[in-house]
Amino acid sequence: MVNAWIVASLAAVVGGAVGFFVVMRGASFVAHAIPNGSFAGAAGATLVGASTIAGLGIFSVGGALGIGLLGRRGRRDVATALTLVFMLGLGALFLSLSAESSEAAYSLLFGEVLGISANEIVPTLALAVASLIVLGLLWRPLLLDSVLPERSSGRRLLAVDLAFLLLVAMTTTMTVPVVGTTLIFTLMIAPAAAARALTARPGVALALSSAVALVTVWGAIALSYTTNWPVGFFVGALGACAYAASHAAARSGDGGPGRTAGRG
Amino acid sequence: MSDEPQSTLTHAVPERAEPQVAGETVLELAGVTVELGARRILDDVGFRLKAGELTGLIGSNGAGKTTLLRVILGLLEPTRGTVTVNGADVGRSVGYVPQKFMLDPDLPVRARDLVALGIDGQRLGVARPSRERRERVARMLGAVGAADFADARVGRLSGGEQQRVLIAHALISHPSLLLLDEPLANLDLHSARAVVELLARIAREQRIAVMISAHEMNALLPVMDRVVYLADGRAACGRAEDVVRADVLSRLYGHRVEVIRAAGRVLVVAGEGDDAEPTHPHHLDAEEH
Amino acid sequence: MQALLHAIVEPGFFADGAVQTAAALGGVVAVVAGLIGVFTVIRSQAFAGHALSDIGSAGGSSAYLIGLAPLWGFVGISVLAAAAMERIGVQRARGRDVATGVVLGVGFALASLFLYLGMTYHNASGEIPTILFGSVFTLSASDLPLVMGLGAVALLVVLTLYRPLLLASVSPELAAARGVRVRLVGGAYLLALAITVALCDLTIGAILSTALLVGPAAAALRLTGRPHRAALLAAGISLACTWLGLLLAWDSFYWPPLRHGWPVSFFIVTLVLIAYLAAGALARGQTKRG
Ligand SMILES: Nc1ncnc2c1ncn2[C@@H]1O[C@H](COP(=O)(O)OP(=O)(O)OP(=O)(O)O)[C@@H](O)[C@H]1O
Ligand SMILES: [Mg+2]
Numbered sequence: 126m127v128n129a130w131i132v133a134s135l136a137a138v139v140g141g142a143v144g145f146f147v148v149m150r151g152a153s154f155v156a157h158a159i160p161n162g163s164f165a166g167a168a169g170a171t172l173v174g175a176s177t178i179a180g181l182g183i184f185s186v187g188g189a190l191g192i193g194l195l196g197r198r199g200r201r202d203v204a205t206a207l208t209l210v211f212m213l214g215l216g217a218l219f220l221s222l223s224a225e226s227s228e229a230a231y232s233l234l235f236g237e238v239l240g241i242s243a244n245e246i247v248p249t250l251a252l253a254v255a256s257l258i259v260l261g262l263l264w265r266p267l268l269l270d271s272v273l274p275e276r277s278s279g280r281r282l283l284a285v286d287l288a289f290l291l292l293v294a295m296t297t298t299m300t301v302p303v304v305g306t307t308l309i310f311t312l313m314i315a316p317a318a319a320a321r322a323l324t325a326r327p328g329v330a331l332a333l334s335s336a337v338a339l340v341t342v343w344g345a346i347a348l349s350y351t352t353n354w355p356v357g358f359f360v361g362a363l364g365a366c367a368y369a370a371s372h373a374a375a376r377s378g379d380g381g382p383g384r385t386a387g388r389g
Numbered sequence: 390m391s392d393e394p395q396s397t398l399t400h401a402v403p404e405r406a407e408p409q410v411a412g413e414t415v416l417e418l419a420g421v422t423v424e425l426g427a428r429r430i431l432d433d434v435g436f437r438l439k440a441g442e443l444t445g446l447i448g449s450n451g452a453g454k455t456t457l458l459r460v461i462l463g464l465l466e467p468t469r470g471t472v473t474v475n476g477a478d479v480g481r482s483v484g485y486v487p488q489k490f491m492l493d494p495d496l497p498v499r500a501r502d503l504v505a506l507g508i509d510g511q512r513l514g515v516a517r518p519s520r521e522r523r524e525r526v527a528r529m530l531g532a533v534g535a536a537d538f539a540d541a542r543v544g545r546l547s548g549g550e551q552q553r554v555l556i557a558h559a560l561i562s563h564p565s566l567l568l569l570d571e572p573l574a575n576l577d578l579h580s581a582r583a584v585v586e587l588l589a590r591i592a593r594e595q596r597i598a599v600m601i602s603a604h605e606m607n608a609l610l611p612v613m614d615r616v617v618y619l620a621d622g623r624a625a626c627g628r629a630e631d632v633v634r635a636d637v638l639s640r641l642y643g644h645r646v647e648v649i650r651a652a653g654r655v656l657v658v659a660g661e662g663d664d665a666e667p668t669h670p671h672h673l674d675a676e677e678h
Numbered sequence: 679m680q681a682l683l684h685a686i687v688e689p690g691f692f693a694d695g696a697v698q699t700a701a702a703l704g705g706v707v708a709v710v711a712g713l714i715g716v717f718t719v720i721r722s723q724a725f726a727g728h729a730l731s732d733i734g735s736a737g738g739s740s741a742y743l744i745g746l747a748p749l750w751g752f753v754g755i756s757v758l759a760a761a762a763m764e765r766i767g768v769q770r771a772r773g774r775d776v777a778t779g780v781v782l783g784v785g786f787a788l789a790s791l792f793l794y795l796g797m798t799y800h801n802a803s804g805e806i807p808t809i810l811f812g813s814v815f816t817l818s819a820s821d822l823p824l825v826m827g828l829g830a831v832a833l834l835v836v837l838t839l840y841r842p843l844l845l846a847s848v849s850p851e852l853a854a855a856r857g858v859r860v861r862l863v864g865g866a867y868l869l870a871l872a873i874t875v876a877l878c879d880l881t882i883g884a885i886l887s888t889a890l891l892v893g894p895a896a897a898a899l900r901l902t903g904r905p906h907r908a909a910l911l912a913a914g915i916s917l918a919c920t921w922l923g924l925l926l927a928w929d930s931f932y933w934p935p936l937r938h939g940w941p942v943s944f945f946i947v948t949l950v951l952i953a954y955l956a957a958g959a960l961a962r963g964q965t966k967r968g
Contacts, residue, residue, distance in 0.1 A: 151776075152775070153775045153776055153779030156779070157728075157729075199495075200722070202725055203896040205725070206724045206892040207892065207950070209888070210892075213947070214885055214944040217943050218940055307783075307786035307787075310779070310783060310786070311787070315780060318776045318780065355794045358788070361787020362784070362787050364780075364783055364787075365783065368780050462855050463857075464854055485856075487852065489851075490851065490852070496847070497904060497905050497907070497908035498844065498904075502904065502905060506844065506845045506848070509841065510842065510856055510858070511857050511858045513839065514840060514841070515837060
C-alpha cells in the first residue's frame with residue numbers, strides 16, 4: 126500500500142507537470158497515442174521473452190519519433206493517428222503470435238496500482254527525477270514554442286518538439302506498468318486543463334496541475350481501497366470533476382474561460 | 390460645440406445633398422450599443438449606407454471595427470439598437486471578407502471551388518455542375534484578377550491572393566452590401582491601390598454599398614464617398630471632408646486633436662490645446678506616419 | 679499464368695464464404711469511412727474520430743452488462759460521447775483537443791469500471807482484446823443490410839450538408855456570415871462520424887476504424903486539391919487497402935508459423951501507412967517537376 130502510494134504520487138507529479146505542456150501544445154492525442162501504442166511493446170516483449178519495461182520503452186520512444194518525423198510533413202493529428210494504429214497493428218500481430226492472457230492485458234490497460242512492489246520504487250524515482258530535470262532545462266524553449274511556433278527556425282522547432290515527445294515517452298515508460306495506459310493519459314490531460322482555466326501564469330499553472338494530479342491520485346487510491354473498484358475509474362471520474370469545477374469557477378470568476386485559457 | 394450632449398455625436402455632421410450616384414438605403418444602424426463583459430465596445434452608433442457608395446470604417450486598433458461589422462452581419466447581438474439591412478430586419482444579401490482568415494494549406498478546395506461556394510454555399514445537398522455555373526465562377530475570378538491562380542488550393546495562396554479570392558466569393562452572390570474587414574492590411578501599396586480601385590468600381594457599377602474597415606484612411610481617401618470614424622466606441626459619420634476635421638474629431642476623442650493635410654494625405658495627431666489629455670495617445674498613433 | 683496467380687492468391691480465397699462476407703462488409707465500411715474521413719481530416723478531428731472509436735468499443739463490449747445488443751451499445755455510446763464532445767467545445771479549434779481528451783478519459787474510466795464488473799460478475803475477461811482491438815469480422819452475412827443501412831444514414835447526413843459543411847470547414851467565419859448555423863452543421867457531422875466509427879468498430883475493429891477513417895483521406899488530400907475527387911480517391915484507397923489486406927491475411931495461413939494466420943488488421947494498417955507515405959512522395963515529386 127505504501128509502495129503504491131509513493132509510486133503513484135511520483136506518476137502524478139510528473140504526469141501533471143508534463144501534462145501542462147501537453148495541454149499548452151494541444152497534444153492530447155499524442156499523450157493518448159504514445160501510452161496506448163506502447164502496449165504493443167509490452168506484448169512484443171512477452172513474445173520474445175524480454176522485460177516489459179524494455180518493450181514499453183522501445184515502443185514509446187519509437188512512437189514519439191514516428192509522430193515527430195511523420196508530422197513534420199503533414200498534419201500532426203494524422204501522423205499521430207497513423208503511428209498509433211500502426212503500433213496497435215503490431216500489437217495485434219504480437220498478441221496473435223503469442224498467447225497473452227487477458228488479465229495481463231487488463232493490468233496494462235488500466236494499471237495495477239495496488240500490486241506495486243518495493244523494487245519498482247527506485248527505477249520509477251530515477252525516471253521521475255530525469256523527466257523533471259529535462260522539463261526544467263527545456264522550460265523556456267518549450268513555453269516559447271508552444272505560444273509562438275512561428276518564431277523559431279524549423280530545425281530548432283523540430284528539436285524542441287522531439288524533446289517534448291520523448292518526455293511524454295519517458296513519462297509513459299515510467300508510469301504505464303504502474304498505473305496503466307489509460308490512467309496516465311487522464312493524469313496528463315484533466316489536471317493540466319483544469320489548472321489552465323484557473324491561472325494565466327505558466328509557473329503557477331504547472332505547479333497547480335501537478336497538485337491537482339496528486340490530489341486526484343490520492344483520492345482515487347483511497348476510494349479504490351475502500352470500494353475495491355478499479356483505480357482507473359476513480360482517476361477518470363475525479364479528473365473530470367476537477368476539470369468541470371475549475372471551468373465553472375473560471376466562468377463565474379471573470380469574463381469567461383475563453384479569455385483566461387487563451388492567455389494561459 | 391463641446392457642450393453638446395455626446396449622444397448626438399453620430400448625427401452631428403449635417404448630411405449634404407446626396408451625391409448623384411447614391412441610391413436607396415441599403416443598411417441602417419440606429420443607436421447600436423454593444424457591451425461585452427463589463428466593457429462598452431460600441432456606444433450609440435448610428436449611420437446609413439446607400440447603394441453605389443463606398444464607405445470607410447476608420448478607427449485605431451481595438452476601436453471596435455470588427456465588432457461593428459459582426460453586429461451588421463448578425464453574428465453578434467447588440468445590447469441595444471437596431472440593424473436594418475435592405476429595409477428588412479434580417480437580410481442575407483450581405484457579402485463579407487473577414488479580417489483574420491487562416492485557411493488550411495491542405496484543404497482540398499481550389500480558389501474556384503471557394504468562389505462557387507459563394508453562390509450557394511449555405512444550401513443543402515451537392516451543387517449540380519453546369520457550364521453556366523462554371524462560366525459565372527470564371528468571370529468572377531477574372532473580374533478580381535484571380536484567374537491566374539484559380540486552380541491552386543486556396544490555403545496555399547499568398548495573403549493578398551486569398552484576399553482577391555474571398556472578395557470574389559463575397560461578390561458572386563450579388564449582395565446589396567459588401568463588408569470588408571481590413572482588406573488592405575496584407576497588401577503592398579501597389580496592390581492596395583488596385584484593390585481599392587476595384588472595390589470602388591464594383592460599388593459604382595453593380596450598385597452595391599461597400600464598407601471597408603481600415604486603421605489608416607489615406608489609401609481610401611481618393612475613392613471614399615463617406616466615412617464612419619470610430620473612437621472610444623462612438624462614431625462620427627458623413628463625407629470625409631466633413632468628418633476628418635479638428636473640431637469633429639476632438640469632440641469624438643474627448644480631447645484636442647489636430648488634422649494636418651499635406652501632399653494629398655491626412656494626418657491626425659494629438660493637439661497641444663489646454664484640454665489635450667495624454668490619456669489616449671494610442672488612439673492617435675495609428676494615424677501617424 | 680495459373681501458377682503465378684496461385685502464388686499470389688492462395689487457393690480457395692474467392693470461394694470461401696467467410697471471406698466473401700468479410701469482403702462485402704469490409705468493403706462497405708471501408709468506402710463509408712474513406713468518404714466521411716475526408717471531412718474528419720480537413721476539420722482536424724482525427725483525435726475525435728479515434729476517441730469515439732475507443733469509447734464506442736468500450737461501450738459495445740459492456741452493452742451486454744445491461745442486456746443490450748452490441749450494435750446498439752456501440753452506436754449509442756458513440757453518439758452520446760459525440761454529444762458530450764460537442765457540448766464541451768470540440769468545434770473550437772483551440773479547446774477541441776482538450777475537450778476530446780476529457781471525454782475520452784471519462785470513457786476509459788467507465789470502461790475500466792464496466793470491465794471490472796464484467797470480470798467480477800460475468801467472468802467476461804475474453805472481452806479485453808475486443809476493447810483494445812475491436813472485433814475483426816465477427817459479424818455474419820445477415821448483418822450486411824443493417825451495416826449498409828447505418829452507413830447510408832451517415833453518408834446521407836454528409837451529402838445533405840455537403841456545401842455548408844465544406845464552407846464551415848474552410849472558414850467558420852465565412853460560413854456564419856452566409857447564415858450557416860456552423861455549430862448545428864458541425865454537430866450533425868459529429869453525429870455522422872459517430873455512426874461511421876461505431877459501424878467500423880463493429881465490423882472491422884477499433885484499430886482499423888481509425889486507420890481507414892484517417893489514412894486514406896489524408897493520402898487523398900495530398901494528391902488532389904478538389905473536394906469531390908479527394909472524397910472518391912479516399913474511398914478508393916480505403917477499399918483497395920481493405921481488400922488487399924484481406925488477401926494477404928488469407929495468404930498468411932501459409933506463412934510461418936504455419937497454419938496460424940496473421941491478423942487482418944496488421945496488414946490493412948500497414949497498407950494504409952504505405953499508401954499515406956507513397957501519396958506524400960508522389961505529391962512532392964509533382965511539385966518538384968511542376
Ligand atoms: N469576445 C470579446 N469579449 C470581450 N471583449 C472583446 C471581445 N471581442 C473583442 N473585444 C474587445 O473589443 C474591442 C474592439 O475589438 P475589435 O476587434 O472590434 O477592434 P478592431 O477595431 O477591429 O481592432 P483591429 O484594428 O485591431 O482589428 C477590443 O478592445 C477587444 O479587446
Ligand atoms: Mg478588427
